[in-house]
Structure formats: C-alpha cells, structure tokens
Amino acid sequence: MPSPDRPAPHAAGGDFTLFCIGQAGRLQYEALLLVASLRAHAPGFTGRVVVAEPQPGPLWEADPRMDDNGVRDVLEEMGAEILPFESRHFGATYPNGNKIEALLALPEGEPFLFLDSDTLVLDELAQVPFDFDRPGASLKREGTWPEIELYGPGYSAIWKSLYDRFGLDFESSLDLGQPDEFWRRYLYFNAGYFFYRCPRVFGQRFLDMALAIRDDPPEQLLGQALYPWLDQIALPLVIHALGGGRDVLPEGLMDGRVTCHYRLLPLLYALESAGTVAKLEHLAQDNQLKKLLKNHEAFKRVIYQGKGEKARRLFARDEGPLRSVQIRKRLKRHNLWLR
Incomplete structure (x- = not known):
C-alpha cells in the first residue's frame, strides 16, 4: 500500500x-x-x-x-x-x-x-x-x-x-x-x-x-x-x-x-487493457485491501475467484465496438453480470 x-x-x-x-x-x-x-x-x-x-x-x-x-x-x-x-x-x-x-x-x-x-x-x-x-x-x-x-x-x-x-x-x-x-x-x-x-x-x-x-x-x-x-x-x-x-x-x-x-468490475475485465487489469489486480493483492474487498460479493467473485478472467475470455481483443446492451447481454448469459 x-x-x-x-x-x-x-x-x-x-x-x-x-x-x-x-x-x-x-x-x-x-x-x-x-x-x-x-x-x-x-x-x-x-x-x-x-x-x-x-x-x-x-x-x-x-x-x-x-x-x-x-x-x-x-x-x-x-x-x-x-x-x-x-x-x-x-x-x-x-x-x-x-x-x-x-x-x-x-x-x-x-x-x-x-x-x-x-x-x-x-x-x-x-x-x-x-x-x-x-x-x-x-x-x-x-x-x-x-x-x-x-x-x-x-x-x-x-x-x-x-x-x-x-x-x-x-x-x-x-x-x-x-x-x-x-x-x-x-x-x-x-x-x-x-x-x-x-x-x-x-x-x-x-x-x-x-x-x-x-x-x-x-x-x-x-x-x-x-x-x-x-x-x-x-x-x-x-x-x-x-x-x-x-x-x-x-x-x-x-x-x-x-x-x-470502468463502471462495473466485469466490464473492466471484459473491455479494458491488460495493463489496466494488471494494475487493478496488483492493488487488490494488498492484504489490507484484500480483506476488505472480499466483504463485497461481486469484488470477491470477480477479482479473487476468477470470474473476471472468465469475463475477459468472452471478448476478443480485436472484436469491433459493441454497444453497452450487447456487452451486458453477453455477460448475463454467462452469469457474469455481477454488481
């Protein structure tokens, strides 16, 4: 920290x-x-x-x-x-x-x-x-x-x-x-x-x-x-x-x-650069932050239980721009729309 x-x-x-x-x-x-x-x-x-x-x-x-x-x-x-x-x-x-x-x-x-x-x-x-x-x-x-x-x-x-x-x-x-x-x-x-x-x-x-x-x-x-x-x-x-x-x-x-x-964590993993994801995960590994972030279900599941990486794999890096509604539907279809 x-x-x-x-x-x-x-x-x-x-x-x-x-x-x-x-x-x-x-x-x-x-x-x-x-x-x-x-x-x-x-x-x-x-x-x-x-x-x-x-x-x-x-x-x-x-x-x-x-x-x-x-x-x-x-x-x-x-x-x-x-x-x-x-x-x-x-x-x-x-x-x-x-x-x-x-x-x-x-x-x-x-x-x-x-x-x-x-x-x-x-x-x-x-x-x-x-x-x-x-x-x-x-x-x-x-x-x-x-x-x-x-x-x-x-x-x-x-x-x-x-x-x-x-x-x-x-x-x-x-x-x-x-x-x-x-x-x-x-x-x-x-x-x-x-x-x-x-x-x-x-x-x-x-x-x-x-x-x-x-x-x-x-x-x-x-x-x-x-x-x-x-x-x-x-x-x-x-x-x-x-x-x-x-x-x-x-x-x-x-x-x-x-x-x-980033709006919501699943969107960060789905849409943002590898560098941004790496900076988030580096921050989140701090023991003091980790203990607190795990108190919220979405943060716990997306960052620490691998849901973020699953969301990221749903979106190809060379995929054309998608509207927000299309992104939400894809994440929801895979039970990854976590708020």
Whole structure:
C-alpha cells in the first residue's frame, strides 16, 4: 500500500480537490480502490482527497452511510477526508443526484475534480492540463439520451428546448462537423468526471437545472425517460453556461492513460487493457485491501475467484465496438453480470 501519511494541505494557487461519493454497498469499496489507485499511481498529487458521504434523512429508507468501518479507517489512513452532506432533493429515488448535492458541501472557490467512484487512477494527474476556468466532463459515452421516437421531436428540437429554457445559446454548443440529427452533434457527456473552479457555483447551477428538468420539463421532453439520465441531461447545459465544452482537454488522458472509468468490475475485465487489469489486480493483492474487498460479493467473485478472467475470455481483443446492451447481454448469459 502507498504511504498512509496525509498529503499536504490544499494550496489555493496550485492543487485541487479530488472527490468521489462513498456510501453503503458497492460504492464504498469502489471508493477504497479509487483512493488506493490514486496513492499508488499518482504519488505527486498533493491536493485534498474527499469521499463525500450522504447522511440519513427522510429521502433515504435505509442509512446510506458507509457501513464497513474497515473501509472508513483505511480511507482515512490514506489521507482521504470523509465529508458528510445532506440529501435534500434526490436521495434513494435518484442516487446519481449525490454527485450534485455533494458539490454544495465543498468549500467555495476551491477548484475540484469529481470522479465517479468506479474509477481507477492509472498515472499522475499532473499530466492532465486542467483549466478550471473552462469546465469539462467525460466524453466516454454513447447516445443514450434522448431516444428519438418515430413521430416525435428530433435531437435538435429536444436539446434546443432545454437551451431555450435556461437562456443559453444553442447554436454555439453544436459540433458542426457532425451531421444534423446525429447524437454526436449535440453537447453530451458522461457524468463520470467533471471539473470547475468552484464547486458551489457549479453545484448550484447543476442542482437548479436538474430540478427544473425533473419538475417542469419542456413539452418536447414528453415521453422521454429522465431517469437514470437526469444528471447527464443537465450536465452539458451547466458546462455550456459556465464557458466550457467538449474540447477543453487533450484526448487520451482522462478515460485513457490517466484514469479508467470502468463502471462495473466485469466490464473492466471484459473491455479494458491488460495493463489496466494488471494494475487493478496488483492493488487488490494488498492484504489490507484484500480483506476488505472480499466483504463485497461481486469484488470477491470477480477479482479473487476468477470470474473476471472468465469475463475477459468472452471478448476478443480485436472484436469491433459493441454497444453497452450487447456487452451486458453477453455477460448475463454467462452469469457474469455481477454488481
């Protein structure tokens, strides 16, 4: 394991806060792996590390806090701060909303990078030239939203209705190198990472837009599913409003050489490089981590009981790109879709 010594305090002019969500169930073990990978592969990172933890309240049926005290202890040994936050708008009905509400618990004016808990850090974050004045987010996505119906409005009408709702310029958001009515023409991100110079400003804008879309959507969204896509519907609007876009980082660093957003362990084994799998397994062999990760059935079976290697053998390295639904079906057919 990397040194448990705490990193230097956040320096306003240099470092930034890296934060993820940790809560009961799978996410606490993902957060543990994320922080361990950061310490192992990005020892030069001296910023603040925060694991934001939702607190019990009326929007949660069960206590959402991390319930494995061993995980909590090791996170703190690795220098992570566990930061409580209140769920006032989403909670159990939309856990993806945690990333929105947690932003408002972070200090005002401190640059941040959010990473989904199901992310590994593979190399030094200093390689990534973040410009925190120009926000960005993950381009590792498919055209999951909106789903265009035969006689319904198209991509342009749907997205323009949202830009109009919030007083944003729609035309400047378009990638004119992509065909009209093709999903890549429209600003769309995966919410697996995003960054900006102030979590409060970003978080309030994110919250206001998400709630407006949820509670009073434009008529062009009639019949469109808002869950689980609400965060990804609002996110491009937030980023566009704050002066960011799709071109703020070089390709191949985030969701590439520096980080891996794997989503679920079977998908990591099935789709990611041999080097990424090797880094995961090297981390997971640490005795302290192994003892804790085995407390979750999916981690135990995928990493330590060979299910991951079985998943990997189902996908040829030279196989063409598959959609997520095809990958899930293949894994489920072999009883390897473990969450």
